[in-house]
Amino acid sequence: MTAMIPAGEYHATYREDMTIFPTRNSRYALWIGIALLCLAPLALGRYELGLLITIGFTGIAALGLNILVGFTGQISIGHAAFFGFGAFASAWLHEYAHIPVALCIPLAGLMTTAVGMIFGLPAARLKGLYLAIATLAAQFILEDFFARAQWFTGGVAGRITEPFTLFGWVADREESYFYVVLAYVIVMFVAAANLMRTRDGRALVAVRDHYLSAEMMGINLAYYRTLSFGIASFYAGIGGALYAHYLLFVSVEAFNILYSIQFLGMVIIGGLGSVMGSLMGAAFMVLLPEVVQAGADALAGGAVDRALKIGANISFLREMAIGATIILFLIFEPDGLARRWRLIKAYWKLYPYSH
């Protein structure tokens, strides 16, 4: 393996073409990045760590949605409901079955997969906007279920969850829980990156690109559409369970349609069909309210603030920022941050002779 790639394509085998790390340096860069993140709790405050944790678990859920939307071309407007189901499932498993939290998280992922498969059954037959509408219905039905199923969710009062423990090590602070989320992020992202190199992953992409041709090549459409829905639900469930054991409280109202739309926004902003893009999109969406808040703080007390009552209406401003960002990205950068990142890399690869 070389340190740099020469200009042009010199791949002679499929193995070389499919590799995740094209050069030695890109592999080192990843290891250094992970090492730096491992040191983050030493350098950052609790608030910044909290943001990183949030980026981590929303990133996992967004990656699941990206596998569904970006790789398989199926649309889901109910992702937050599945995310919420994972959160409640993990809390419920711990309280009633007395399973340790460390095991609850993957089990919650599996339970969410089962629920996702039930709603995914129509997905086997539906595509495009019909599926979008079906998942919209799933969102409302699950939200109603959360409010109704007191035994499962604690009803309107919500459910208190226990912190993550592993062999006596308690992760009840940002500094310790950060490592739990980091481990999950690495495992889930590596799994997704590898999934796309297998036959199943390529089948998903084929279903997206031209499902009729895919079917003629022997790809079972119903199977792969349902599979993709199941994988997306699994990722949502894991993300939700991590959320539950971070906040230590799960409320019924948290998983509304706006949150679902935010997940879709992350996928669009990050880049459809890009694994790392999902993380970038999640980071963008988590940091967007912070930027809006900072902007409002900068204007606070001024004439603009008094005239527009920004301080009192900051939550609406955030929602408007989400909507506007989604539209602006769709019009001006439809391939998302992942493409921008590739362009930046390409620019430096060819630097001083970029033309």
Next chain:
Amino acid sequence: MDWPLLLQLTLNGLIVGALYGVVAMSFVLIYKASQVVNFAQGEFLLVGAWVCWWLLTDWQLPFWAGFLFTLAFMTLFGIIIQVVVLRPLIGEPVISVIMATIGLGIFFQALMKWIFGVFAKPFPPIFAADQVSVLGLQVQTVYLLSLGISVLIMLGFAWFFTFSKHGLAMRATAFDQQVAQSLGVSVPKVFAMSWAISAVVSAVAGVVVGVVNGVSSALSFYGIKVFPAVILGGLDSILGAVLGGLIVGVLENWAQYLDAEWLNWGNMYTIAPFYALILILLIKPYGLFGTKNIERV
């Protein structure tokens, strides 16, 4: 069985259903003409109702003037949305277009909350008599008016698409864009017009609901309720949209009755249409009157 109550609920269902039908029709209009699934349909109701409310209360205009200004504003609003947001997305995948309308929806909902606040605000009184009696049932005057307006709009649509030149151009575009273009129909103009008409018709529905229940962001939920209606009727059928709207209106009232009498689950009024939606998608995804999409390679 409480027959008078059931009858009253059915009547309420038909009246609300007619409004759903009107909103569903304007949704189908956009879908047929430009193949865009408009997730911001409810926000058209919301924006229209708030603009009308603002003109009537802050500017003290008489109802007819405020209403006409609202319609004029909504025409512009629909055209601007189509030209600025949807036109650059022509030819993009379904997901992009859906996401753009969803983004529009959140944006305008939040903007309206910012400008007008989160609490429901009543319209100034418009009619002298609040309720009238029809066949022994008490009906609010506005409801009667809304039923009348709905029927008028539906007849207007029927006339527009059968006889008027623009309506025929729109049908031609919906049937085959390239053929329509080669016959001298300006497709961009048809797209803009369909959004304008849709926005205006939705705003009428929004004002009617606003007069009945007061104006609040709850209005935008009509845009979500439209989905069960249009899927039931078939996504590209105007007649189906009207029937679907009526059925959904009656269905939710019956579900509420069933719930109150026997089930006691609560919230069935809102959720029942979505269960129906999933069932329809499983059994007959193209709805009652929708065109079956047969695909060949």
